[in-house]
Amino acid sequence: MGFTDTEQEWSSDFGNSYLKRNRFTVRELDDLYIRNYGISRSQMNTEFLGNLDRSCKILEIGCNIGNQLKLLQSLGFKNLWGLDILEEAVETAKKNTKGINIIKSSAFDIPFKNRYFDLVYTSGVLIHINPNNLNNVLESIYSLSSRYIWCFEYYNEVNVDLEYRGKKGLLWKNNFLKLFMEKYSDLKLLKEMKVKYLDRDNTDSMFLIEKVK
Numbered sequence: 084m085g086f087t088d089t090e091q092e093w094s095s096d097f098g099n100s101y102l103k104r105n106r107f108t109v110r111e112l113d114d115l116y117i118r119n120y121g122i123s124r125s126q127m128n129t130e131f132l133g134n135l136d137r138s139c140k141i142l143e144i145g146c147n148i149g150n151q152l153k154l155l156q157s158l159g160f161k162n163l164w165g166l167d168i169l170e171e172a173v174e175t176a177k178k179n180t181k182g183i184n185i186i187k188s189s190a191f192d193i194p195f196k197n198r199y200f201d202l203v204y205t206s207g208v209l210i211h212i213n214p215n216n217l218n219n220v221l222e223s224i225y226s227l228s229s230r231y232i233w234c235f236e237y238y239n240e241v242n243v244d245l246e247y248r249g250k251k252g253l254l255w256k257n258n259f260l261k262l263f264m265e266k267y268s269d270l271k272l273l274k275e276m277k278v279k280y281l282d283r284d285n286t287d288s289m290f291l292i293e294k295v296k
């Protein structure tokens with residue numbers, strides 16, 4: 084399957100520049116969250132996933148260099164997978180992690196069978212999917228998960244296209260929870276947390292939803 088226009092952009096030097104700007108250690112990432120929101124990512128993860136079986140199979144779509152997966156590993160999760168479209172991100176993630184499965188793949192063409200994972204999640208990835216293609220990615224996430232979907236994304240009640248690094252068509256705010264719930268009737272909201280930035284009037288949303296059997 085060929086890349087979308089947005090994927091082409093992120094697979095170029097533009098994406099590599101993003102990678103260089105976001106090379107955080109796990110500790111630095113937690114510190115960044117505290118500066119932005121007043122709460123660490125590790126604390127958020129514990130609030131949302133603290134009761135899950137540590138042997139459950141988890142996939143991160145858009146794993147970058149693997150720090151979010153390492154945070155889950157630090158909580159005791161043992162069966163972790165990540166994918167990213169950027170070659171340099173994948174290679175860095177492989178060097179940056181131990182005991183985590185990292186592969187290069189597009190969110191539109193993920194090489195796993197339906198319901199292969201117990202939980203599928205994104206963190207700052209859906210915001211970079213063109214709304215014209217977003218339904219395809221939501222379908223991938225829904226199909227791959229046998230039970231849970233977990234996301235942390237920019238929030239806005241309606242879709243809005245934002246300028247990003249001087250360009251349009253690369254970043255969107257939306258109500259991604261609402262999009263999931265309206266698209267699939269068998270989903271149940273388990274928890275949502277809206278967190279405001281400490282230094283600006285923006286809000287992000289973390290949510291955990293479950294397929295009702």
